[in-house]
Amino acid sequence: MKSVIGRYHKAKEEQQQQQQITSPTSEVKFWQREAAMLKQQLQSMQENHRQMMGEELSGLSVQDLQVMENQLEMSIRNIRTKKGNVIQHENMELCNKVNQVSEENRQLYKQVYGMREAADSPTNRNNMFLTNGLSSIRRDDPHPHPDTIHLQLSQPTEQSTNLGLQLH
Incomplete structure (x- = not known):
């Protein structure tokens, strides 16, 4: 383990010495080359993006268009799979x-x-519960809740049967 650490420190020192020896002009040239390369990559990516968006396709061959179509179809499949999983x-x-x-x-x-078995006993059959999934009320509760609404069926009225559109 000590030998690995020793080699690491030695390599690090050599790297620092190399950086001190390099002249400022060579460093400037390095960064200029790096900037030119990144600029070229950016232009290539922008052109590829425009083509994927359907712009500037006139210079492409049928084979290039087919490759692009396959890439887009694969991307759509991946998106749909991800969407389905989500x-x-x-x-x-x-x-x-x-x-x-x-x-x-x-x-x-x-x-x-309380338990449902108590409500199913023969003495309580007349006390059947009406439920709508959110609340329950008894039909013959002698002390109904003050907010209880009692609904009854009624015959249709003349007004409710004439609710159609009228032309004037």
Whole structure:
């Protein structure tokens, strides 16, 4: 282990000496070459981007267009796969939340109204529960909740049967 560390320190010292020896003009030339190379890469990427967006396609051969089409189709497949995975994951999370809320609802129902077996006994058959999934009320509760709404069916009225469009 000590030999590896020693070689590392020696290589580091040699690198520092090399950097001190290099002249400022050679360093400037290095950075000029580096800047020119990066500028060329940028132009190439910009041209490729324009072509992928459907611009400046006149100079491309049929084979080049076919290659570009294949690349785009592969990209679309990857995007759709990723989208499907994200949707599937979100769907699973929503199902878990629905199950959790349903279980909480069952627990609250048991806490408020007790066990269902008591409601199914022969003496309580007339006390059937009406449920809509969110609340429950008894049909013949002698002390209904003050906010309870009682609904009844009624015959249609003349006004409700003439709700069509009228032309003037």
